[in-house]
Amino acid sequence: MKNAINLKLLARLCFAAMPVFSGFVGSQLWAAPVGIVPYMANCSSCHQPKGQGSANLAPKLTNRIGKIATFDDGRRYMLSVVFNGMAGRVVVENMPFLGVMTPLGSLKDEDIAGALNYIMSLQNMPQIKPFTAAEVKAARSLPKKSAPQMTIERQKLIAAHGPF
Numbered sequence: 001m002k003n004a005i006n007l008k009l010l011a012r013l014c015f016a017a018m019p020v021f022s023g024f025v026g027s028q029l030w031a032a033p034v035g036i037v038p039y040m041a042n043c044s045s046c047h048q049p050k051g052q053g054s055a056n057l058a059p060k061l062t063n064r065i066g067k068i069a070t071f072d073d074g075r076r077y078m079l080s081v082v083f084n085g086m087a088g089r090v091v092v093e094n095m096p097f098l099g100v101m102t103p104l105g106s107l108k109d110e111d112i113a114g115a116l117n118y119i120m121s122l123q124n125m126p127q128i129k130p131f132t133a134a135e136v137k138a139a140r141s142l143p144k145k146s147a148p149q150m151t152i153e154r155q156k157l158i159a160a161h162g163p164f
């Protein structure tokens with residue numbers, strides 16, 4: 001009985017680790033979660049190394065974007081933030097931000113997917129579907145959005161599924 005439970009637990013842990021460990025580069029033996037490199041290079045200066053955010057600079061992402069990623073319009077929203085950037089007032093967990101995120105569409109599809117997946121891997125939600133490069137590529141060809149359009153998209157998302 002005890003063994004059966006342990007096996008179940010092991011299976012769940014393996015599943016949880018899948019998106020994290022499937023991104024090993026070549027012969028690297030150290031256990032770097034997938035996407036940590038593009039995240040650290042392109043996002044961490046504002047959102048901080050563990051996605052915890054920083055007052056007056058950029059909102060927290062960890063323990064938030066996993067939930068957003070469970071909705072199709074949430075996934076589209078996050079990718080459109082990366083491609084269009086974002087500016088204007090947002091309030092996250094009662095903390096207001098009046099920040100500017102520059103568009104980061106110059107990054108490769110797999111790096112955008114990886115950066116978002118890295119933050120989601122810090123959240124204990126194995127049911128989250130990781131972003132794929134193909135999903136990012138499809139979002140890349142969508143029409144560009146202005147900052148006010150992005151603000152409206154965010155408000156609609158929160159009204160439909162929030163708070164985040």
Ligand code: HEC
Nearest residue numbers: 042043046057058078081086087088097098099100101115
């Ligand atoms: C120059 C600083 C900066 C960098 C670099 C940056 N961001 Fe942002 N990000 C922000 C700010 C500021 C906001 C909130 C925008 C606002 O205040 O209107 C934001 C918002 C977001 C949001 C939406 C959060 C929400 O609550 O709706 C996501 C998702 C996001 N960033 C992901 C990323 C990812 C992924 C990267 C790296 C590929 C990245 N950001 C790089 C500053 C940055």
